[in-house]
Amino acid sequence: MIGCGTVGGGVARLLSEQGAEYARRLGRRVELRRVLVRRAERAVRESGLEASLVTQDVGAFFATPGLDVVVEVAGGVSEVGELVKRSLETGRSVVTANKALLAARGAELFALAKRRGVAVAFEASCGGGIPLVTATQFGMMANRIDDLYGILNGTCNFILTQMTRSGKSYGQALAEAQALGYAEADPAMDVSGRDAAQKLVVLASLAFGARLEESDVWCEGIDRLELADLRFGAELGYDIKLLAIAERRAGGLSLRVHPCFVPAESMIAQVHGSFNAVSLYGHAAGHIMCYGRGAGRMPTASAVVSDLLNVASGWYAKAFGGMNLWADGQARPVIMAAEELVCRYYIRLNALDRPGVMAKVAAVLGEAGVSLSGIIQHEASAGAFVPLAITTHDARQGDVLPALKRIEGLDVIEGRPVCIRIVEPPAG
């Protein structure tokens, strides 16, 4: 095993507590032979592992007798990527939880594994303990998948649930997530949507059989969401979720992560707190949703060890060899430009409370070809500016965003218009 932090500790615990049961199921023992870490002394102290198991010496690690499979739970891309490469080059299959590594170097690593006749197993890289990769890769094999909508970051979903259900501000909810250990001290990877984008690259590569990269995903985080908009959304029948979306359309693949208003009664809106879920739409199977704990020590360890057992039982390498994911020579797909995205929009403006304002706003939207579907303006309390919430019919992002820039410039409007996309996953 490379790394021995939160997830690594969980893996070690499962292998020690359930080792006999796993041996009974597999007909062979799976044992932790050596753990490679940066600081051996500290790892021994914190993990409780026997000192003889732990090493900082890369050479000693790869010389370990009986090292058949390398479990990578260290994280990071460049240094760990080289260790993963060396594992594959020396004929070891790799089990990894590292979505950043796969999003950046998946194609290279998969090709190397296939050349060497070994496998990369990566169930833990997306959705923690949810068997998403297994379900998509093997259980949906007969399907052409055209739509994928996922809640892939538990930190963001926890924050949004707290904002919606307890009326907390973004800052308060984030602080609570940090206090509970759901969010890192530096929450940027989570709240920017980048963590979800990396997972989307892995899952959409699998679902669409396409060679995708992180830069294919257009990304907007949750850190600028305001309670006022969540309340307007609720009034309109929507709940807020950070969705990772992959859609196959005539113009190409659309890959994006952004806050979405989803119908409050839709299945994906029922996913609360730190839970994750992914809705897939197969042309034959219809709508499938998998739900569960997307992070945390034991759920992620569950996925890592399940992969490890599937590799150890011998079938996975055979399945991997025939996998059409990040395959050598696969052409890069056409990625739809963000401007071409067509969806409904929620727009909130702070407008001067005087006659003619709505006419000006409507004129700008009309000229841009954006047609209105609904408007909410509550009886003004006091103050010159009142919030005005507008929903549109389907519109091109490339038409909506420039129109909002023009609206921002109107003298009757204060501040920057808020814009949240409305996404309605089919019931299916």
Place this chain on the structure above:
Amino acid sequence: MIGCGTVGGGVARLLSEQGAEYARRLGRRVELRRVLVRRAERAVRESGLEASLVTQDVGAFFATPGLDVVVEVAGGVSEVGELVKRSLETGRSVVTANKALLAARGAELFALAKRRGVAVAFEASCGGGIPLVTATQFGMMANRIDDLYGILNGTCNFILTQMTRSGKSYGQALAEAQALGYAEADPAMDVSGRDAAQKLVVLASLAFGARLEESDVWCEGIDRLELADLRFGAELGYDIKLLAIAERRAGGLSLRVHPCFVPAESMIAQVHGSFNAVSLYGHAAGHIMCYGRGAGRMPTASAVVSDLLNVASGWYAKAFGGMNLWADGQARPVIMAAEELVCRYYIRLNALDRPGVMAKVAAVLGEAGVSLSGIIQHEASAGAFVPLAITTHDARQGDVLPALKRIEGLDVIEGRPVCIRIVEPPAG
């Protein structure tokens, strides 16, 4: 392929429409070589298959050149069971959608397949297009699973949704299900819970690694549910679902199918209409739920063809060989007696509207050791009898049911008390 009805037609369609794509993914072609049916002429007329593909002759079927895999979508147990046996005996792997066959003869067929070095694939036997078997068997491999709660019959869920949401009676909702093709002319297999019980045998065998039989499942259908109780349930914060439940407890395995009041905000309560879902609780992964279309031509065909492709790609037989399901020599588990089931109960009585009635009822329950948690009695409109809804704390079924018999005998009670179990799947 054996059989060519609704699902068989879907399988033929997928293989013909997606054949080139499957060949690209697998590196080999999967072709429908021969279809065995009871009445060839009719099958050709109804399926549109070429006449040369269709035969009624069992000998000719098994003599088909290049017959590597047999897909069984005919249904039934004895006759089809012999054909499946013959397929395995002659070295063909079998893909089956037949839960009745597996619930009755799974152990025998699995043992035979293992002896012959071939495989039985059965994703389509439970939950239609939902990749439940794949997710449970491979994706949850590292887990000890102790709890499984499933909505496994779309017909019943459709009927219950219609009753709850549209206020239709059981009879009206059933008639609607029949008109829409969701329910058979003879709905007994569905509404009695037996279809769900057979699926539960397959899934729980897999999740618990135990050798189970249909007679291990205690079963109560939905055909006596009344709207009045669903309304009381809603008032108490519950939704009604027919759940297939498997729990591993100190006293043994509890396997049962019955109508349940579940908390309206729980994840399983969000499953409406003809959709199915299964919640599994892994000791490491925690709560996982898989949701989707549990029946229908194309969703079921999706599962059958996914299995077929996994068999054709070569890995599945290897995985099956190591599968610890219905294994030879596996001991039969201890099945908990229905009387030992402990849960909360909803009880509804028609009581004479006069002083002292509640005292009599409470006395009977108290003597049986059943403790009350809540009571609803609405202001009486007119009439001598008024409905009285009671909820209990956790109680033994073996204490509750005899107490209800005694209550039924009280002269202040009219008719048979209604009893619905309250089940609260952990958020997990």
